[in-house]
Amino acid sequence: MQDRLQALKEEALLKIQQANELKELQEIKVSYLGKKGPITEVLKGMGKLSPEERPVIGAYANEVRDAITAALDAKIRQLEQAAIEEKLNKEAIDVTLPGRPVRKGNSHPLTAVIEEIEDLFLTMGFTVAEGPEVETDYYNFEALNLPKGHPARDMQDSFFITEDILLRTQTSPVQARTMEKHHGRGPVKIISPGKVYRRDDDDATHSHQFMQIEGLVVDENVRLSDLKGVLETFAKKMFGEDRKIRLRPSFFPFTEPSVEMDISCFKCGGKGCSICKHTGWIEILGAGMVHPNVLEMAGFDSKKYTGFAFGMGPERIAMLKYGIDDIRHFYTNDLRFLKQFKKA
Amino acid sequence: MLVSYNWLKEYVNIDITAAELGEKITKSGIEVEIVESLNKGITGVIVGHVLECVQHPNADKLRVCKVDIGAEEPVQIVCGAPNVAAGQKVPVAQVGAVLPGNFKIKKAKLRGEASHGMICSLTELGVDTKLVPKEYSAGIFVMPSDAQVGSDALSYLNLDDYVLELGLTPNRADCLNMIGVAYEVAAILNEELRLPEVPLEHTGEKASDYISVKVDATEDNPYYGAMLIKNVSIGPSPLWMQNRLIAAGIRPINNVVDITNYVLLEYGQPLHAFDYDRFGSREVVVRRAKDGEEIVTLDDTERKLNSSHLVITNGEVPVAVAGVMGGATSEVQEDTTTVLLEAAYFEGQRVRAASKDLGLRSEASARYEKGIDRNRVYEAARRAASLMAQYAGGEVAEGIVEDGERSVSEGTAEVTRTRINSLLGTAIENEQISEIFTRLRFPFEVQGETFKVTVPARRPDITIDADLVEEVGRIYGYDRIPTTYLVTESRPGGLSPYQAARRKVMRYLEGAGLYQAVTYALTTPEKATSFSFVKEQQENIQTISVSHPMSEERSTLRSTLIPQLLEVVRHNHHRSLDDVGVFEISSVFFTIEQPISVLPEEKTYLSGALTGLWNIHPWQGEKKRTDFFVVKGILEGLFEELGLRSRISFESESLKGMHPGRTAVIKLDSITIGLIGQIHPGTQKEWDLNETYVFEMDLDQLIQTIVEPTVYQTLPRFPSITRDIALVVDKNLPAGDLNTVIHEAGGALLKESSLFDLYEGEHMEEGKKSLAFSLKYFDPERTLTDEEVTKAHENILRNLEERFGAELRK
Known part of the structure; x- marks a missing residue:
């Protein structure tokens, strides 16, 4: 009987070993371990055995059954593992294929430059002031110390709609309007960006419509040296920590003294290159101490209050920063241009 | 404004290079845009003396010259210029010389004749063709007979000069002339200033015997002066004057015209020379033009005038458009002998009106428009008359015939040391301020810390204390102003x-x-x-x-x-x-x-x-x-x-x-x-x-638009129930209308409805479409029963049927 069990065991283990599918193993399980299987048959015949033999054979029969069960389980696991592996193998993808693009646009470079400047001044306690693009002659010129017939009006040939109404030629009228709203009491600390218009023929360096951004501070004891401090902070933030600034006397009707600010060339560091026209310096903005007439016209006592103002062109700054060679690109909106400012 | 470096040195000692000077001027307030060398890369050009000049044996248009260039033997040079002649002093590019454009002169043979160098025209030496005097425009340049043979020709021709191009802002019209620039540079460099001396001898005759002046438009023309120079002989002006005009971008014409241009550049005072004999009368009358009045200007163009233009007349007809251009009939010509010299102060607005309308912009009109120095008009007239006596053989009649005030009183302005320092953020002392006003040649008085300054008429831009602060600041040096940080009341900034x-x-x-x-x-x-x-x-x-x-x-x-x-x-x-x-x-x-x-x-x-x-x-x-x-x-x-x-x-x-x-x-x-x-x-x-x-x-x-603030909604603790509904409705019925009614009819239990299907194709009755919505029912307080949902759902359906005739899709 033991021999018979021994033989069954070997036969079953062989079959298990040779099986390649789960189904086969199921069949083996049923045929050897099932209720009608040979091992059960063997055990059924246990009654005929002597009491001495019975526990020995019984134990052996269990041993055989366990061995077959263990072999089956192991083989099943093996086949399942293989099946999973095969499935995973089939599921493999080419990870180098391009991903599904997320459609994403970006800001216009001029907006990017303006917001960068705004944000810098916001951290210094400025607010952003805005005003109309169509202005009165008064706010655009007269309140800024440019009476009718002033030669400096020529510097900014204007688009007049009527004798008294025009497209603003500068963002400075916002300064005049803001000061007026303060009713002669400081401090005023504003930055004002916006579109302005001048009668220029459009070419690579001129545009009849362009942007300006101006700053204005009016308070007691505001000095030219403070302007220097603010502009130095601005220059370092916008163009790099190691920038130096230089103020040169200049002329604007609404400031006195007036200055122009150059920064040391960010390309060559001041040695001279094509960007700075071999001077080592790049002209960035105009500024000055608010003209007493402008303060008085806006209701400020020019003996008590002083102030500074500065103004610059975002186009120029963007052109310098990104190396853009034609101002018209800003207004043509070619996608190949716009898309270049994703991280601006 | 183009400023000749060499010319400027006549008024101020300058011991720095043109480039260094440019840098200093820029830093003090006037932007020097370009410092240009007039020598465009020339070496080896010397003065030669043409000893002999014969026709080239093999070429009609060439001549063979023997030229003394100071060497042991004269050299032979073949020259193609029609005006070359024996006896001339000429610029010679020797063998080995370099001309502009890196053009190297080598020994050559031209049609069989050896040529050891080249006799040069001004254009070949880098002078802009449109500045070359007419007589030399088609040929070589002929130098004065006293030119030293063998010496460097460049200094004779002023090609060793530099030109500083000033980018002038509208407030600095005072630097539209050499004397104004000299004042500026003398202040910057802290150097002495030498103004031109104006010797003037008279013939004994009086100008007023020849001419009278009457201004009928005093507002437009507050001052008009006329001088008379007799017996002039028209010819070329001296080479140094021509050189300076060329450097400033003006083409030399003849001595009289050149002198008026020279004084324009030197004093900033536009002058006009009329031919007295062609003037047409003995009286100058200045008035507004009549509408439709005409004049033929110097450029032989007929111009139509109107009453916004100011004209100079001979009492009858216009002979010049004031400050813009003279008339053709009274123009100085080869045979002119008596010059009527105009020196006037015209209002900028009036000049601008005419120059704009007529499309004529000139050195003169630009200066009037930007404002000239009223107190220099008479001085400039004397200077021109003196130069005409010296370089055109003229005899000056005594006096100036004038209408209007010759000079105006100078302005004053006051500033305190405190104001200067509080505006600039500096700590400048009285002595330094005094020194700066002295350098600027502004007469002043000090009382304590107050400076009472007399503003010279050349600087009308200075009227208030802030203007004086700027003058002190820029001469002191903006690079010496400290950097400080704003101290203002601390307020939050930020976007609105x-x-x-x-x-x-x-x-x-x-x-x-x-x-x-x-x-x-x-x-x-x-x-x-x-x-x-x-x-x-x-x-x-x-x-x-x-x-x-x-x-x-x-x-x-x-x-x-x-x-x-x-x-x-x-x-x-x-x-x-x-x-x-x-x-x-x-x-x-x-x-x-x-x-x-x-x-x-x-x-x-x-x-x-x-x-x-x-x-x-x-x-x-x-x-x-x-x-x-x-x-x-x-x-x-x-x-x-x-x-x-x-x-x-x-x-x-x-x-x-x-x-x-x-x-x-x-x-x-x-x-x-x-x-x-x-x-x-x-x-x-x-x-x-x-x-x-x-x-x-x-x-x-x-x-x-004011938006309600966000209020947090408790997360649902009870399940929601979703039911779908597919409807057949008229094709034209907007889905939005159905949705509105679904929400109205669904009541509080209906939380969401979303369209998930639209079908308009086959198996659909003509003019109909099917829309399917997914409806989500929910009560935050409890679990909904099936009955409640069914009731709400049926209510929706009934409403849709009643309102839109919607049917459930089968």
Whole structure:
């Protein structure tokens, strides 16, 4: 009987070993371990055995059954593992294929430059002031110390709609309007960006419509040296920590003294290159101490209050920063241009 | 203003290079744009003496010259200039010399004759052709007979000079002349100033015996002076004067004209020389021109005048347009012997009117327009007369015949040391301030810390204390002003809620896949009003045009951004960039009056244009075209972002330029704030576009609407129940109407309804469509029973049947 069990065991283990599918193993399980299987048959015949033999054979029969069960389980696991592996193998993808693009646009470079400047001044306690693009002659010129017939009006040939109404030629009228709203009491600390218009023929360096951004501070004891401090902070933030600034006397009707600010060339560091026209310096903005007439016209006592103002062109700054060679690109909106400012 | 470095040295000691001087002037307030060397790379050009000049044996147009160049033997040079002749002193480029353009002179053989060098014209030496005196324009330049043979020709020709080009701001018209620049440079360098000496001898005759002067327009012409110079002989002016004129960009003509130009450059005073014998009378009368009056000017052009122009007349007819140009009939000519010299002060506005109308801009008119020094008029006239005596053989009649005040009193201004230092942030002492005013040659008195300054007439830009502060600051040096940091009351800065919301809108749209565009506000009158979301107004929007547009294309302020965005789409389409999504936030302009008398209404619009493929992932075979619902989805997301989604509705509308079946107005509560839709196929074709969708909204209304603050909703503790409902309705029934009724009828239990299917095809009754909604029922307080949901659901169905005849889809 033991021999018979021994033989069954070997036969079953062989079959298990040779099986390649789960189904086969199921069949083996049923045929050897099932209720009608040979091992059960063997055990059924246990009654005929002597009491001495019975526990020995019984134990052996269990041993055989366990061995077959263990072999089956192991083989099943093996086949399942293989099946999973095969499935995973089939599921493999080419990870180098391009991903599904997320459609994403970006800001216009001029907006990017303006917001960068705004944000810098916001951290210094400025607010952003805005005003109309169509202005009165008064706010655009007269309140800024440019009476009718002033030669400096020529510097900014204007688009007049009527004798008294025009497209603003500068963002400075916002300064005049803001000061007026303060009713002669400081401090005023504003930055004002916006579109302005001048009668220029459009070419690579001129545009009849362009942007300006101006700053204005009016308070007691505001000095030219403070302007220097603010502009130095601005220059370092916008163009790099190691920038130096230089103020040169200049002329604007609404400031006195007036200055122009150059920064040391960010390309060559001041040695001279094509960007700075071999001077080592790049002209960035105009500024000055608010003209007493402008303060008085806006209701400020020019003996008590002083102030500074500065103004610059975002186009120029963007052109310098990104190396853009034609101002018209800003207004043509070619996608190949716009898309270049994703991280601006 | 072009400033000759060598000429300037006549007035001020300068021991720094032209480049260094340029740098200093720039740092002190006048931008030196260029420092240009007149030597354009020349070496080896010397003075030669033409000893002999014979016809070339083999060439008609060439001559063979023997030229003494100071060497042991004269050299032979073949020359093609028609004006070369024996006895002349000429500039010779020796063998080995280099001319502008790196042109090297070598030994040569021309038609068999050896040539050891080249006799040069001014053009060959780098002088601008239009500045070369006429007599030498077609040939070599002939130098004065006293030129030293063998010496460097460049210094004779002033080609060793440098020219500083000043970029003058309108306040510094005082530097539109050499003396003004000399004052400036003397102050900057702290050097002595040498003004020209003006010796003047008289013939004994009086000018007033020859001429009278009467000004009938004293406001336009506060001062007119006339001098008389007899017996002049017209000829070339001295070489040094010609050189200086050339350096300043003026072509030498003859001695008399050159002298008036020279004094113009030196004193900044425009002068005019009339031929006295051709003047036509013995009286000068200055008056406004009559409308339609005519004059033939020096350039032989007939000019029509009007009453805004000021003219010089001989009592009868105009002989010059004041400050602009003289007349042809009284022009100085070869045979002129008596010169009537005009030195006058004309008002800038008057000169500008004429120069603008006649299209004539000259060195003279530019100076009048910017303002000349009233107190220098007489001095300049004397200087010119003196030079005419010296270089044109003239005899000056005594006196100046004048009308008006010869000089005006000088202005004054006051400033305190405290003011200077508090405005600049410096600690400058009285002594330093005194030194600066002394250097500027401003007479002043000090009382304590107050400086009372007499402002010379050459500096009319200085009127108030701040002007003096600037003068002190710039001479002191802006680089010496310390850097300090603002001390102001500490207040929080920051964007206004409006500005913050506008940025949020931009970031959202960029994140949603659109690029920001910036376009021009000026356009054609047609485009300016070609779209409008206010149906009632779209046919009669008033345009606002600029009075003198530069072109029709940029004449009118827009009331819609859509046309410019379509231009962007088209620009890209023409470059095969057909998948475009752009937006713009800009001002638009409205008025109800014509012409405007007050500022137009300015609104901020948010607009966009989208075309082509929206989503594309080619290797997965995915291509989604932009359609109405892509655009609507973007906007719905925006409204959600702004907390307005539930208050926005879209209503079908037909609008100008838009596809009648694919356009909606956007309403916020019940106010129309925008449009969305497809461009009308006709418009699309006109514009040469592909299928394009646009939107436009009044951004101010959108982001200035007050939004309820967010209130947290407890997370559901009970399950919701979802039931679907498929309905058959009339094809024209908007889904939005069904949805509204579903919500009304669903009551408090209905939390959400979403459309998940639209079917209009086969097996559907003609004129019908099927819409399927998924309805979600929920009560935050308890678990809903089936019966309750069924009751609500049936109520919805009943309402839909009653209102729209909707049937459940079988």
